[in-house]
Amino acid sequence: MKTVVIGSGSWGTALAQTLADNGQDVTIYGVNAAEVNDINENHKNSKYFAETALNPVLRATTDLSVVKDADVVVLAVPTIAIEPICKEIDPLLTKKAIVVNVAKGFNPKTNERLSDVIRRCISPDHLSSVVSLIGPSHAEEVVIRQLTSIDAVSQNDADAIAIQNLFSNKYLRIYTGNDEVGSELGAAIKNVMAIASGILSGLGYGDNTRAALITRGLQEMIRYGTYFGGKEETFIGLTGIGDLIVTCTSVHSRNFEAGHQIGSENTVENFFRDNTKTVEGVRTAKIVHEVAKEKGIDMPICEEVYQILYEGKEPKDCANDLMIRKLKAEF
Numbered sequence: 006m007k008t009v010v011i012g013s014g015s016w017g018t019a020l021a022q023t024l025a026d027n028g029q030d031v032t033i034y035g036v037n038a039a040e041v042n043d044i045n046e047n048h049k050n051s052k053y054f055a056e057t058a059l060n061p062v063l064r065a066t067t068d069l070s071v072v073k074d075a076d077v078v079v080l081a082v083p084t085i086a087i088e089p090i091c092k093e094i095d096p097l098l099t100k101k102a103i104v105v106n107v108a109k110g111f112n113p114k115t116n117e118r119l120s121d122v123i124r125r126c127i128s129p130d131h132l133s134s135v136v137s138l139i140g141p142s143h144a145e146e147v148v149i150r151q152l153t154s155i156d157a158v159s160q161n162d163a164d165a166i167a168i169q170n171l172f173s174n175k176y177l178r179i180y181t182g183n184d185e186v187g188s189e190l191g192a193a194i195k196n197v198m199a200i201a202s203g204i205l206s207g208l209g210y211g212d213n214t215r216a217a218l219i220t221r222g223l224q225e226m227i228r229y230g231t232y233f234g235g236k237e238e239t240f241i242g243l244t245g246i247g248d249l250i251v252t253c254t255s256v257h258s259r260n261f262e263a264g265h266q267i268g269s270e271n272t273v274e275n276f277f278r279d280n281t282k283t284v285e286g287v288r289t290a291k292i293v294h295e296v297a298k299e300k301g302i303d304m305p306i307c308e309e310v311y312q313i314l315y316e317g318k319e320p321k322d323c324a325n326d327l328m329i330r331k332l333k334a335e336f
Protein backbone atom coordinates (compact mmCIF):
# COMPACT_ATOMS: atom_id res chain seq x y z
CA MET A 6 0.00 0.00 0.00
CA LYS A 7 1.37 3.40 -0.97
CA THR A 8 0.27 6.13 1.47
CA VAL A 9 0.67 9.90 1.11
CA VAL A 10 0.05 12.09 4.14
CA ILE A 11 -0.99 15.61 3.12
CA GLY A 12 0.22 18.08 5.75
CA SER A 13 3.63 18.34 7.43
CA GLY A 14 2.22 19.76 10.67
CA SER A 15 2.05 18.06 14.04
CA TRP A 16 -0.61 15.42 13.36
CA GLY A 17 0.53 14.62 9.82
CA THR A 18 4.08 14.05 11.03
CA ALA A 19 3.06 11.85 13.98
CA LEU A 20 0.73 9.70 11.82
CA ALA A 21 3.26 9.36 9.00
CA GLN A 22 5.90 8.28 11.50
CA THR A 23 3.49 5.59 12.76
CA LEU A 24 3.29 4.20 9.22
CA ALA A 25 7.07 4.41 8.87
CA ASP A 26 7.36 2.49 12.16
CA ASN A 27 5.01 -0.12 10.65
CA GLY A 28 7.35 -0.55 7.66
CA GLN A 29 4.83 1.03 5.25
CA ASP A 30 5.58 3.00 2.07
CA VAL A 31 4.70 6.53 3.25
CA THR A 32 5.58 10.07 2.14
CA ILE A 33 4.51 13.38 3.64
CA TYR A 34 3.47 16.19 1.30
CA GLY A 35 3.91 19.66 2.81
CA VAL A 36 3.52 23.23 1.59
CA ASN A 37 6.02 24.50 4.12
CA ALA A 38 9.55 23.94 2.75
CA ALA A 39 11.16 24.52 6.16
CA GLU A 40 9.10 21.69 7.72
CA VAL A 41 9.78 19.38 4.75
CA ASN A 42 13.55 20.06 4.83
CA ASP A 43 13.69 19.60 8.60
CA ILE A 44 12.09 16.13 8.24
CA ASN A 45 14.36 15.06 5.35
CA GLU A 46 17.66 16.53 6.52
CA ASN A 47 17.49 16.59 10.33
CA HIS A 48 14.88 13.83 10.96
CA LYS A 49 12.99 16.33 13.10
CA ASN A 50 9.97 18.63 12.85
CA SER A 51 11.34 21.21 15.27
CA LYS A 52 8.46 23.68 14.92
CA TYR A 53 6.09 21.22 16.60
CA PHE A 54 8.26 18.68 18.43
CA ALA A 55 11.38 20.61 19.49
CA GLU A 56 14.03 17.96 20.02
CA THR A 57 12.11 14.72 19.22
CA ALA A 58 14.11 12.51 16.83
CA LEU A 59 11.80 11.12 14.13
CA ASN A 60 12.11 7.70 12.49
CA PRO A 61 14.96 8.40 10.03
CA VAL A 62 13.26 6.58 7.13
CA LEU A 63 10.45 9.18 7.11
CA ARG A 64 10.48 11.28 3.90
CA ALA A 65 8.65 14.47 2.90
CA THR A 66 8.21 16.41 -0.35
CA THR A 67 6.75 19.68 -1.61
CA ASP A 68 5.73 17.98 -4.89
CA LEU A 69 2.01 17.16 -4.87
CA SER A 70 2.36 14.77 -7.82
CA VAL A 71 3.53 12.26 -5.18
CA VAL A 72 -0.19 11.35 -4.81
CA LYS A 73 -0.08 9.61 -8.22
CA ASP A 74 -0.62 5.84 -7.67
CA ALA A 75 -1.47 6.35 -3.97
CA ASP A 76 -3.69 3.69 -2.41
CA VAL A 77 -4.30 5.80 0.70
CA VAL A 78 -4.29 9.60 1.04
CA VAL A 79 -4.39 10.99 4.57
CA LEU A 80 -5.63 14.59 4.84
CA ALA A 81 -3.82 16.05 7.87
CA VAL A 82 -4.52 19.72 7.24
CA PRO A 83 -6.79 22.18 9.09
CA THR A 84 -10.50 22.13 8.16
CA ILE A 85 -10.12 25.35 6.15
CA ALA A 86 -7.73 23.55 3.74
CA ILE A 87 -9.77 20.35 3.17
CA GLU A 88 -11.89 21.55 0.22
CA PRO A 89 -8.99 23.27 -1.65
CA ILE A 90 -6.61 20.34 -1.20
CA CYS A 91 -9.25 17.81 -2.37
CA LYS A 92 -9.75 19.85 -5.54
CA GLU A 93 -5.97 19.94 -6.07
CA ILE A 94 -5.37 16.23 -5.61
CA ASP A 95 -8.40 14.90 -7.52
CA PRO A 96 -6.90 15.36 -11.01
CA LEU A 97 -3.58 13.89 -9.85
CA LEU A 98 -4.98 10.61 -8.48
CA THR A 99 -4.66 7.67 -10.87
CA LYS A 100 -6.75 5.04 -9.08
CA LYS A 101 -9.44 4.72 -6.42
CA ALA A 102 -7.79 5.75 -3.15
CA ILE A 103 -9.04 5.47 0.40
CA VAL A 104 -9.11 9.09 1.59
CA VAL A 105 -8.54 9.34 5.33
CA ASN A 106 -9.60 12.51 7.09
CA VAL A 107 -8.11 13.38 10.48
CA ALA A 108 -9.31 16.99 10.79
CA LYS A 109 -11.97 17.86 13.37
CA GLY A 110 -14.63 20.42 12.54
CA PHE A 111 -16.69 21.54 9.56
CA ASN A 112 -16.08 23.11 6.15
CA PRO A 113 -16.06 26.84 7.02
CA LYS A 114 -17.75 27.92 3.76
CA THR A 115 -20.66 25.48 3.70
CA ASN A 116 -20.89 24.09 7.29
CA GLU A 117 -20.67 20.56 5.81
CA ARG A 118 -19.14 17.61 7.64
CA LEU A 119 -15.69 16.88 6.26
CA SER A 120 -16.51 13.43 4.84
CA ASP A 121 -19.27 15.05 2.80
CA VAL A 122 -16.80 17.66 1.49
CA ILE A 123 -14.36 14.94 0.42
CA ARG A 124 -17.10 12.94 -1.37
CA ARG A 125 -18.23 16.12 -3.15
CA CYS A 126 -14.71 17.17 -4.26
CA ILE A 127 -13.07 13.86 -5.22
CA SER A 128 -14.52 12.14 -8.25
CA PRO A 129 -15.96 8.61 -7.76
CA ASP A 130 -13.26 7.23 -10.12
CA HIS A 131 -10.58 8.35 -7.63
CA LEU A 132 -12.34 7.53 -4.35
CA SER A 133 -12.76 4.10 -2.79
CA SER A 134 -14.32 5.62 0.34
CA VAL A 135 -13.71 8.16 3.09
CA VAL A 136 -12.41 6.98 6.47
CA SER A 137 -12.34 9.33 9.49
CA LEU A 138 -9.40 8.50 11.73
CA ILE A 139 -10.33 10.32 14.91
CA GLY A 140 -10.27 10.00 18.68
CA PRO A 141 -8.27 11.09 21.73
CA SER A 142 -4.79 11.61 20.34
CA HIS A 143 -2.43 14.49 20.94
CA ALA A 144 0.30 14.38 18.28
CA GLU A 145 2.89 15.28 20.95
CA GLU A 146 2.23 11.91 22.62
CA VAL A 147 1.82 9.75 19.49
CA VAL A 148 5.14 11.05 18.13
CA ILE A 149 6.91 9.69 21.24
CA ARG A 150 4.92 6.46 20.96
CA GLN A 151 2.69 6.86 24.01
CA LEU A 152 -0.13 4.27 24.10
CA THR A 153 -3.13 5.67 22.22
CA SER A 154 -6.49 4.37 20.91
CA ILE A 155 -8.60 5.97 18.20
CA ASP A 156 -11.32 4.98 15.69
CA ALA A 157 -11.30 4.34 11.91
CA VAL A 158 -14.89 5.26 11.00
CA SER A 159 -16.35 4.69 7.56
CA GLN A 160 -19.52 3.86 5.65
CA ASN A 161 -17.32 1.22 3.97
CA ASP A 162 -16.49 -1.55 6.49
CA ALA A 163 -13.69 -3.07 4.38
CA ASP A 164 -11.87 0.27 4.06
CA ALA A 165 -12.25 0.94 7.82
CA ILE A 166 -10.60 -2.45 8.48
CA ALA A 167 -7.85 -1.71 5.93
CA ILE A 168 -7.02 1.56 7.72
CA GLN A 169 -7.23 -0.19 11.12
CA ASN A 170 -4.64 -2.73 9.95
CA LEU A 171 -2.44 -0.13 8.28
CA PHE A 172 -2.02 2.09 11.36
CA SER A 173 -2.35 -0.29 14.32
CA ASN A 174 0.78 -1.32 16.19
CA LYS A 175 1.97 -1.83 19.75
CA TYR A 176 1.45 1.86 20.70
CA LEU A 177 -1.54 2.80 18.45
CA ARG A 178 -4.64 0.62 18.73
CA ILE A 179 -7.37 1.38 16.20
CA TYR A 180 -11.03 0.35 16.59
CA THR A 181 -13.43 0.45 13.64
CA GLY A 182 -16.83 2.14 13.54
CA ASN A 183 -19.52 3.02 11.02
CA ASP A 184 -21.35 5.92 12.68
CA GLU A 185 -19.78 8.64 10.56
CA VAL A 186 -22.29 11.31 11.66
CA GLY A 187 -21.99 10.68 15.42
CA SER A 188 -18.20 10.34 15.33
CA GLU A 189 -17.52 13.44 13.26
CA LEU A 190 -19.97 15.63 15.16
CA GLY A 191 -18.56 14.49 18.52
CA ALA A 192 -14.97 15.13 17.44
CA ALA A 193 -15.90 18.58 16.12
CA ILE A 194 -17.95 19.84 19.08
CA LYS A 195 -15.50 18.62 21.75
CA ASN A 196 -13.16 21.41 20.56
CA VAL A 197 -15.76 24.01 21.61
CA MET A 198 -16.02 22.28 25.00
CA ALA A 199 -12.21 22.34 25.29
CA ILE A 200 -12.27 26.12 24.79
CA ALA A 201 -14.95 26.31 27.52
CA SER A 202 -12.84 24.12 29.82
CA GLY A 203 -9.81 26.35 29.25
CA ILE A 204 -11.88 29.47 29.92
CA LEU A 205 -13.14 28.06 33.23
CA SER A 206 -9.61 27.09 34.21
CA GLY A 207 -8.35 30.56 33.26
CA LEU A 208 -11.08 32.09 35.41
CA GLY A 209 -9.68 30.09 38.36
CA TYR A 210 -12.27 27.30 38.61
CA GLY A 211 -11.13 23.78 39.54
CA ASP A 212 -11.90 20.08 39.29
CA ASN A 213 -15.61 20.21 40.23
CA THR A 214 -16.27 22.78 37.51
CA ARG A 215 -14.37 20.80 34.87
CA ALA A 216 -16.24 17.57 35.72
CA ALA A 217 -19.56 19.42 35.38
CA LEU A 218 -18.44 20.96 32.07
CA ILE A 219 -17.38 17.61 30.61
CA THR A 220 -20.59 15.87 31.74
CA ARG A 221 -23.00 18.56 30.59
CA GLY A 222 -20.87 19.17 27.46
CA LEU A 223 -21.32 15.50 26.55
CA GLN A 224 -25.11 15.95 26.84
CA GLU A 225 -24.91 18.82 24.33
CA MET A 226 -22.81 16.70 21.96
CA ILE A 227 -25.40 13.89 22.19
CA ARG A 228 -28.29 16.32 21.63
CA TYR A 229 -26.67 17.84 18.54
CA GLY A 230 -25.32 14.56 17.16
CA THR A 231 -28.52 12.54 17.54
CA TYR A 232 -30.52 15.37 15.94
CA PHE A 233 -28.50 14.72 12.77
CA GLY A 234 -28.81 10.92 13.01
CA GLY A 235 -25.72 10.00 15.05
CA LYS A 236 -26.10 7.07 17.47
CA GLU A 237 -26.16 7.91 21.19
CA GLU A 238 -23.71 5.07 22.00
CA THR A 239 -21.06 6.66 19.76
CA PHE A 240 -20.80 9.54 22.22
CA ILE A 241 -19.66 7.24 25.03
CA GLY A 242 -16.87 5.99 22.75
CA LEU A 243 -13.43 7.24 21.74
CA THR A 244 -14.68 9.97 19.37
CA GLY A 245 -17.12 11.26 22.03
CA ILE A 246 -16.29 11.15 25.73
CA GLY A 247 -12.73 9.94 24.94
CA ASP A 248 -11.84 12.93 22.80
CA LEU A 249 -13.78 15.25 25.11
CA ILE A 250 -11.75 14.17 28.15
CA VAL A 251 -8.35 14.41 26.45
CA THR A 252 -8.97 17.87 25.05
CA CYS A 253 -10.71 19.35 28.10
CA THR A 254 -7.94 18.26 30.47
CA SER A 255 -4.65 18.46 28.57
CA VAL A 256 -1.89 21.02 28.42
CA HIS A 257 -1.25 19.85 24.84
CA SER A 258 -4.68 21.01 23.63
CA ARG A 259 -4.54 24.22 21.60
CA ASN A 260 -8.29 24.68 22.13
CA PHE A 261 -7.86 24.41 25.91
CA GLU A 262 -4.82 26.72 25.76
CA ALA A 263 -6.79 29.32 23.78
CA GLY A 264 -9.63 29.16 26.30
CA HIS A 265 -7.22 29.45 29.21
CA GLN A 266 -5.77 32.67 27.80
CA ILE A 267 -9.24 34.10 27.14
CA GLY A 268 -10.47 33.15 30.64
CA SER A 269 -7.43 34.45 32.51
CA GLU A 270 -7.52 37.77 30.60
CA ASN A 271 -11.37 37.87 30.65
CA THR A 272 -11.25 39.01 27.00
CA VAL A 273 -10.67 37.56 23.50
CA GLU A 274 -8.70 40.57 22.29
CA ASN A 275 -5.13 39.31 22.72
CA PHE A 276 -6.00 35.80 21.56
CA PHE A 277 -7.40 37.03 18.24
CA ARG A 278 -4.47 39.45 17.80
CA ASP A 279 -1.66 36.97 18.53
CA ASN A 280 -2.82 33.41 17.76
CA THR A 281 -1.03 31.55 14.95
CA LYS A 282 -1.97 27.99 15.96
CA THR A 283 -4.67 25.68 14.62
CA VAL A 284 -7.59 26.22 17.04
CA GLU A 285 -10.50 24.51 15.27
CA GLY A 286 -13.06 25.16 18.03
CA VAL A 287 -13.18 28.87 17.18
CA ARG A 288 -14.80 28.31 13.77
CA THR A 289 -16.79 25.33 15.04
CA ALA A 290 -18.40 27.50 17.77
CA LYS A 291 -19.78 29.85 15.10
CA ILE A 292 -21.11 27.03 12.93
CA VAL A 293 -22.73 25.23 15.88
CA HIS A 294 -24.31 28.53 16.98
CA GLU A 295 -25.81 29.11 13.51
CA VAL A 296 -27.04 25.55 13.00
CA ALA A 297 -28.38 25.10 16.56
CA LYS A 298 -30.30 28.37 16.27
CA GLU A 299 -31.79 27.37 12.91
CA LYS A 300 -32.75 23.86 14.09
CA GLY A 301 -33.76 24.80 17.65
CA ILE A 302 -31.16 22.57 19.39
CA ASP A 303 -30.44 23.64 22.98
CA MET A 304 -26.63 24.11 23.27
CA PRO A 305 -26.09 26.43 26.27
CA ILE A 306 -22.34 25.87 26.79
CA CYS A 307 -21.55 26.19 23.06
CA GLU A 308 -23.70 29.31 22.94
CA GLU A 309 -21.77 30.99 25.78
CA VAL A 310 -18.46 30.18 24.01
CA TYR A 311 -19.89 31.74 20.84
CA GLN A 312 -20.98 34.83 22.80
CA ILE A 313 -17.44 35.24 24.20
CA LEU A 314 -15.68 34.70 20.86
CA TYR A 315 -17.97 36.70 18.59
CA GLU A 316 -20.28 38.96 20.61
CA GLY A 317 -17.92 40.52 23.15
CA LYS A 318 -19.49 38.90 26.23
CA GLU A 319 -17.15 38.66 29.23
CA PRO A 320 -16.11 35.10 30.20
CA LYS A 321 -16.92 35.60 33.89
CA ASP A 322 -20.48 36.67 33.02
CA CYS A 323 -20.91 33.55 30.87
CA ALA A 324 -19.90 31.20 33.68
CA ASN A 325 -22.37 32.94 36.01
CA ASP A 326 -25.18 32.88 33.44
CA LEU A 327 -24.77 29.13 32.92
CA MET A 328 -25.14 28.54 36.66
CA ILE A 329 -28.29 30.64 37.15
CA ARG A 330 -30.29 29.16 34.26
CA LYS A 331 -33.74 27.78 35.14
CA LEU A 332 -33.28 24.67 37.33
CA LYS A 333 -34.26 21.32 35.81
CA ALA A 334 -33.88 17.52 36.04
CA GLU A 335 -30.55 16.11 34.79
CA PHE A 336 -32.15 13.67 32.29
Ligand SMILES: NC(=O)C1=CN([C@@H]2O[C@H](COP(=O)(O)OP(=O)(O)OC[C@H]3O[C@@H](n4cnc5c(N)ncnc54)[C@H](O)[C@@H]3O)[C@@H](O)[C@H]2O)C=CC1
Pocket residue numbers: 011012013014015016017034035036037040053081082083084086089090107108109110142143144145282283285
Ligand atom coordinates in the same frame (compact mmCIF):
# COMPACT_ATOMS: atom_id res chain seq x y z
N1 LIG B 1 -2.29 17.95 16.51
C1 LIG B 1 -3.02 17.00 17.05
O1 LIG B 1 -2.70 16.46 18.12
C2 LIG B 1 -4.28 16.54 16.38
C3 LIG B 1 -4.85 17.29 15.36
N2 LIG B 1 -6.02 16.89 14.80
C4 LIG B 1 -6.64 17.66 13.74
O2 LIG B 1 -5.82 17.57 12.58
C5 LIG B 1 -6.01 18.74 11.76
C6 LIG B 1 -4.64 19.26 11.35
O3 LIG B 1 -4.08 19.81 12.53
P1 LIG B 1 -2.58 19.79 12.97
O4 LIG B 1 -1.71 18.87 12.23
O5 LIG B 1 -2.62 19.66 14.42
O6 LIG B 1 -2.22 21.30 12.57
P2 LIG B 1 -0.82 22.00 12.54
O7 LIG B 1 -1.10 23.44 12.73
O8 LIG B 1 0.13 21.31 13.45
O9 LIG B 1 -0.32 21.73 11.03
C7 LIG B 1 -1.09 22.07 9.93
C8 LIG B 1 -0.26 21.80 8.70
O10 LIG B 1 -1.11 21.90 7.55
C9 LIG B 1 -0.36 22.57 6.56
N3 LIG B 1 -1.28 23.06 5.54
C10 LIG B 1 -2.18 24.05 5.63
N4 LIG B 1 -2.83 24.18 4.46
C11 LIG B 1 -2.33 23.24 3.63
C12 LIG B 1 -2.60 22.86 2.29
N5 LIG B 1 -3.53 23.46 1.56
N6 LIG B 1 -1.88 21.86 1.75
C13 LIG B 1 -0.95 21.21 2.47
N7 LIG B 1 -0.65 21.53 3.74
C14 LIG B 1 -1.35 22.53 4.31
C15 LIG B 1 0.43 23.60 7.30
O11 LIG B 1 1.53 24.08 6.52
C16 LIG B 1 0.91 22.77 8.49
O12 LIG B 1 2.06 22.04 8.16
C17 LIG B 1 -6.84 19.72 12.59
O13 LIG B 1 -8.19 19.68 12.17
C18 LIG B 1 -6.75 19.15 14.01
O14 LIG B 1 -7.92 19.42 14.78
C19 LIG B 1 -6.64 15.74 15.18
C20 LIG B 1 -6.11 14.96 16.17
C21 LIG B 1 -4.88 15.29 16.83
Ligand SMILES: O=C(CO)COP(=O)(O)O
Pocket residue numbers: 109140141142143196199248251252257258259260261283284285
Ligand atom coordinates in the same frame (compact mmCIF):
# COMPACT_ATOMS: atom_id res chain seq x y z
O1 LIG C 1 -7.92 16.71 18.74
C1 LIG C 1 -6.96 16.72 19.46
C2 LIG C 1 -6.67 15.62 20.40
O2 LIG C 1 -7.53 14.54 20.21
C3 LIG C 1 -6.04 17.91 19.45
O3 LIG C 1 -6.58 18.90 20.22
P1 LIG C 1 -6.22 20.43 19.95
O4 LIG C 1 -6.56 20.71 18.52
O5 LIG C 1 -7.05 21.21 20.92
O6 LIG C 1 -4.75 20.60 20.22
